[in-house]
Amino acid sequence: MTIRELDGAQALACVGQLAGVLRDCVEGGASVGFMLPLAEGRCEAFWRKVAAGVAAGERHLFVAEDDAGRICGTLSLVVDMPDNQPHRADVSKMLVHRRARRQGIAARLLRALEAKAREIGKTTLVLDTVTGSDASRLYERLGWQRAGDIPNYALMPDGPPCSTSYYFKPI
Template structure:
């Protein structure tokens, strides 16, 4: 059974090796989550320590992890660091599931938990983007996210030798 929980900054520190391995495996498998190859273990560790931890520590970012059999198999983040005129909104960031743990409902469980945390924090509008045509698109549509549009040639692909489009989604939360 998959268990979903939020990590504090201290818990992130304790889980840093597992989080690093998860991110590294996802990027190596071609996940379009802002990184290009070559992507080292050190790069992955720096992402968690330098980019994610400060927001978790300040309370502007929620880091959810999925555990199966005690091991971290996936993560997603809720970025609540919005401007003063957007206290009702948050961004969904970096949904990732280890390549060996995919197609088991982990991503959906993470997103459902993230939406519950967003509601608890008074956020009733979520936004996200994903590589156009990515396997995550049907997941988001099935969860009620709506497509805003597509931005062509938005980012480099993971190999760094071409560009891909991104699809922008939003979801109002009841």
């Protein structure tokens, strides 16, 4: 398994594979901003916007590829922050395909993202995730601190509301 950062052109070339990972995660119940049923082309449109953001320097996109070269995970570092927050970045869209889970991919993606954040001078990272999720346990194991929870913040892909936990990590 390989972790690498994609530039804008590479991200655009990988839209189909990235869309497949997103679709799998949402269909598997991940609350990552999308509802079921996913409209045709919805995932691809999202990743085209991400690729444009990468090309514009607004975010860094990391992927995990399996031994066959297929994308099986992804994570973004959003660096397009307000003027009074140049020291911070947001972590977005931690996605690991169900076929590749429980192999340490999410942790490796997160470590690569944190290294990039340090390299570009960020000192505070922020993210949110479903309260009590596998992801929340991962973040806590990797030294992230929970700032608090917001009840009924978002919806699960099939409709019920869920609480969201906010985390931060000084790096």
